Amino acid sequence: MKRFIGFVKKEFYHIFRDKRSMFILFGMPIAQIMLFGFAITNEINNVNIAILDQSKDSETQKIINKINASQYFNIEQKISSESQIESVFKKGKVKAVLVFENQFIKNLQTKKQAKVQVITDATDPNIANAITNYVNAILQNYTQEFKRDSPSSYQIQTQTQLYYNPELKSVFNFVPGVMTIILMLVSAMMTSISITREKELGTMEVLLVSPLRPFQVIIGKVFPYVFLSIINATIIVLLGFFVFKMPVEGSLFLLSFESILFIISALSLGILISTISNSQQTAMMISLMGLMLPVIILSGFIFPISSMPMPMQIISNIIPAKWFIIIIKAIMLKGASITIIWKETLILIGMTVFFIVLSIKKYKIRLE
Template identity: 90%
Template sequence: MKRFIGFVTKEFYHIFRDKRSMFILFGMPIAQIMLFGFAITNEINNVNIAILDKSKDTKTQKIINKISASKYFYIEQEISSEYQIESIFKKGKVKAVLVFENHFVKNLQTQKQAKVQVITDATDPNIANTITNYVNAILQNHTQEINNTNQPAYQIQTQTQLYYNPELKSVFTFVPGVMTVILMLVSAMMTSISITREKELGTMEVLLVSPLNPLQVILGKVFPYIFLSIINATVIVVLGVFVFGMPIEGSILLLAFESILFIITALSLGILISTLSNSQQTAMMISLMGLMLPVIILSGFIFPLSSMPLPLQVISNIIPAKWFIIIIKAIMLKGASIEIIWKETLILIGMTLFFIVLSIKKYKIRLE
C-alpha cells in the first residue's frame, strides 16, 4: 500500500511540474467558462442604429431619446434621406434604421395612430429579428405611457423592411461563417505541423544545409497548401450557391482575391505556430484548441460582438476570421466593392505580413 501511495504521490508531482498539464487541467476550463459565459447570449446590447426623422417634432425626439437611453441601442448617426440607408448598411457599422413618418404628431392627433418603419440589415437573421422585437417593445412601452393621459388611446405602428435577406434565410449566415471556420482551421492546422514534422523526422538538417534562406523555406511550406485551400474555398462557394441558393451580389474576382488573401493569412498563422512548437502534437493542440473557440465565438459568426463585454470586443480585433466574415458578407450579400471593404482588407494584409515576419524571426532563432 505504501508503494502505491508513493507511486500516486510521484504522479502528482509530475503533473504539478508539467506546466502544460496544469494549463490543460485548470487554465482551459476557466478560460472556456469565462468565454462562454460572457460571449454566448441571445440578447443584443449597444447595437448601432441610424435615425431618419422626417417629422422632427418633440414627440419623435422623445421616442428617439428613449431608444438611445436603453442599453440595447446606440444611435450612430442621424440621416436626412432614404437614399443614404443602403450606403450605410454596406459599410456594415449600422444594423438598423428607424424611419419616423412625416407629420408624426399630426397623425397621432387626427388619426390616433402613427407609423415607424424599422429597416434592418438581415444578413444576420437572428440579430434582425431581435432588433425588431426590441424596438417594438420600446415603442409599446412608450405608447402605454402616453395612453395613461390620453383618451382615446394612441397607437404607434411598426412596419418592418429587411435588406439583403428578406426571407430571413439562416443559410446566408451559415455559408460565410462555415467557409471562414473551415479555411481558418484547416489551413492553419495543415501548416502548423509542417516544420515540426521536419524536426521529428530528423530532416531539419537538410533544410539547415540547404541554400534556401528562411523566407524561401517558409514560402515553400505555404505555397502548396494555398492551392489545396483554394479548392476547399471553391467547393464551399459552389455548394453554397447551387445547393443552398447563396447569392453573390458583388464581384466574383474580388471574392476570389479576398478568399486567397484570407487563406494566406491562415497559412501564415499556421507556419508561425509551427515555428513555435517542438512537436506535431503540440502544434496540433495549439491549432485546434487555440484557434477553434476564438474563431467560432469571437468572429461574429454566431454571436453578435456588440453584445459582448468590451475586453472581448477588443480581443476580437486580433482574430483574422472576424474581418474575413465582414468582407465575405459584404461582397456576397451586399454587393460591396473594394471602396467599402478596403479597411478590412488592409488589416488582413497587415496580419499576414506580421505572421510571416515573426515566423522568419523565430525560424532564424531555431536555426542558430
C-alpha cells in the same frame, strides 16, 4: 505500497513542473468558461442603428431618446434622406434604420395612429428579428405612457423592411461562417502539424541545411495548403450559389483576392504555431483550443460581438476571422467594393505581415 505512493508522487511532480500541462489542465478550462459565459448570448446589446426623422417633432425626439437610453441600441448616426440608407448599411456599422414618417405627432393625435418603418440589415437573420422585436417593445411601452396623458386609444404601427436577405434565410449567414472556419482550420492547423511533424522526426534541420534557403523550405511546405484551401473556398462558394441560392452580388475577383489573403493570413498563423510547438499533439491542441473556439465565438459568426462585454469586443479585434466574415458578407450579400472594405482589408494585410515576420524571426532563432 510505498513504491506505488512514491511513483504517484513522482507523476505529480512531473505534471506540476510542466508548465504546458498545467496550462492545459487549469488555464484552458478557466479561459473557456469565461469565454463561453460572457460571449455566448442570444440577446442583443449596444446594436448600432441610424435614425431618419422626417417629422422632427417633440414626440419623435422622445421616442429617439427612449431608444437611445435602452441597453439594446446605440444611435450611431442620423441621416437626412432615404437615399442614404443603403450606403449606411454597406459600411457595415449600422444594423438597422428607423424611419419616422412626416407629421408623426399630428397623425397620432388626429388619426390615432402613426407609422415607424424598421429597416434592418438581414445578413444575420437572428439579429434582424431581435432588433424588430426590441423596437416593437420600446414603441409599445411609449404608446402606453402616451395613453396615460389622454383617454383616447393610440397606436404606433411598425413596418418592417429587410435588406439583402428578405426571406431571412439562415444559410446566408452560415455559408460565410463555415467557409471561414474551414479555411482557418485547414490552413492554420494542417500547416502547423505538417511542420511540427518534420521537427519531431528531425528532418526539418536536414531540410534547412540543404541548398534551399530556409524561407524556400517554409514556402514549399505551405504552398500545397494554399492550393487546397483555394479549392475548398471555391467548392464552398459554388455550393452556396447553386445549392443554397446564396447570391454573389460583388466582384468575383475581389472575393478571390480577399479569400487568398485570408488563406495566407491563416497559413502564417499556422507557421507561427509551429514555432512554439515541439510536437504534433501540442500544435493540434493550440490550433483547436486557440483557434477554433475563438473563430466560432469571437468572430461574430454565431454570436453578436456588440452584445459581448467590452474586453471581449477588444479581444475579437485580433481574430482574423472577424474581419474576413465582415469582408465576405459585404462582397457576397451587399455587393461592396474595395472602397467600402478597405479598412478590413488593410487589417488583414497587417496581421498577415505581423505573423510572417514573427514566424521568420522565431525560425531563425530555433532552427538555423
